[in-house]
Amino acid sequence: IAFIFPTPNKCRMCTNGTNLTCNVELLQGLLYCPVFLLGFLINAAALRAFIAKRDHWTDTHIYMINLAIADSTFILFIPFRIYDAFFCLPKTRLCTFLIHFHYCNMYASILTTAFIAVHRYLAIRFPLQTRFWSRKKETSVCVCVLIWTFLVTINFVFQDANKPEYLWTCYERCDNKTLDARFLVVIVFVGFLLPFLIIAFCSSQIIWIIFKVHNKSEEMKSIARMVTANMIVFFVCFTPVHIGFVLNYFHTPPLNWESNFSPTHTFFFVSEWIASTNCCFDAFGYYFLLTRYYL
Template identity: 40%
Template sequence: MYVFGNEVNPPLPYQGATAMSSNHSNHSNCPVYISDEVRNFQTFLIVPVFLAGLGLNLAALLVFYRQRSVWTDTHVYMVNLALADTTLVVLLLVRLYDSIHELQAPRLCSLLVVLHYANMYGSIFTVTAISVQRFLAVRFPYYARRAGSKKRAACVCVVIWLVIAGVCLVFREDNAPENWHTCFERNQPLPLDFLMSLELLGYVVPLLTMLLCSSQTIYILLRTSRENARSQALPGAGAGSPPRMQDHRRSVAVVGANLAVFVVCFTPIHAALLLRYLETSRDPQDCRRYVLLHNVYLVTELVATTNCFLDAVGYYFLCRDFRKELLPVRRTQVESQEYSL
């Protein structure tokens, strides 16, 4: 990836890599360049995302470490998410370095690409697991609070990384050094089966799961708020618990915001991956359209990385212990019953 260059003619594969086969060289016919607008967007966004993402996620990990004695299943998921996001942020710095001084280490570059996407999908799956956990917490609160919930959450996190490792293992040949002409730029499109695995398993299934769980969570919270409001309106009712209703409204806002962040961050990059594949499969190829899609993909890739610090902002609202630790002077009054939100 060349961030600061105006035009990039497709370079030769890494030395030592086998030459591209004729049936996989379809986009090498098009000169690839990055527009000034995209270059400026990258320059403007990449440094703030790195600084904000690294600072917020390290702060989150420190807070979670201090609160380890009172961890819940939510904490386990958030630690897993913070680790994935921190790794992504560090890799972002490596990509910035590669954009200025191109890395000439084929095997290292293959590893970096695998780590980048593995942690991106690790973040996606963990956010999805948190959405499911929140739904279970409000739909089956007694079951969700039973002993062993932390172990279940840890097992889910292990399964997440095993699934990702399995996908990386199955498609390891597609990430071999000879398939890259720079450290983060492929010299051929993703195979269709690999692309469909990313689109379906890595995006469509998590999105549908989050839509279902988030909508049900919001419905239950709103219904509970209405029932509480009606009970408070009955003659002889006590002062009630306005903070509980405020908690429900805040929880609804948090759930909706988490879903919106997921859609905004991860929908564009998966749409761009699919569109770019369709364009590289055309014969003859429209180079102007390919260059446009290439620039769009670079923008969506950076948009996806903003999830790294947006997740950290979400920690503040997801965990009341995180709020207390981060803002010890402004300790808010909270209910004794917590919905893990």
């Protein structure tokens, strides 16, 4: 989703080398490096595993591939973020595209994960019906197309939010350019809260169904552990950044950005990095376990 909140101009601050916020942003640039390297390797291996099984794809595989595409394209553009943290990219239309692309892929991952949770719940709750549905891949393809269509539409509707003249730096909006409150509602409620509630409901139902079964197999125990881990990872990765969205929207920035340190600013950028690590956890939690268990 095309959005970034007001922050100080780190290109100006870094010239004096004394601002704590600048140091935090430089540290964030360093932290993105292992995310890129690890995420690239893991997702490349996952995509290779999917291609190797292309003759046996089910609707589950379609959702997983869509998630892999969202995470992989997100990772491929992280080097721009790393470069901007150290050297600052010029404020051009490229920056607008990068902001759009960054959030579009992040929310594609969130929404796809929610649909995977629904599909996994149906597979446990209605196993016979779901096995029949699994032969109909057209439904999952349509769902994935609708996800991307929805996100592209949102980017188009709010395309003026990140024009170059509205940016302090390539990934940062000017503090005097207010954000449409409707956009915040879409991001927080539709982009995060609704998917989280769906994931929490489906995951808790799966765990409860497995818990009630006597003589549980090792496969069912593994599924319960994986479902629990996926729900925790989703909550940990995406909750902070959306709290940061709300805090920044209601936060009044200091009059002098160069001499004042903003904890809210730092919290948002750290939480953004935490959200980016989800692209690595997705591969561990879904792709490789998919080769062993039907979900």
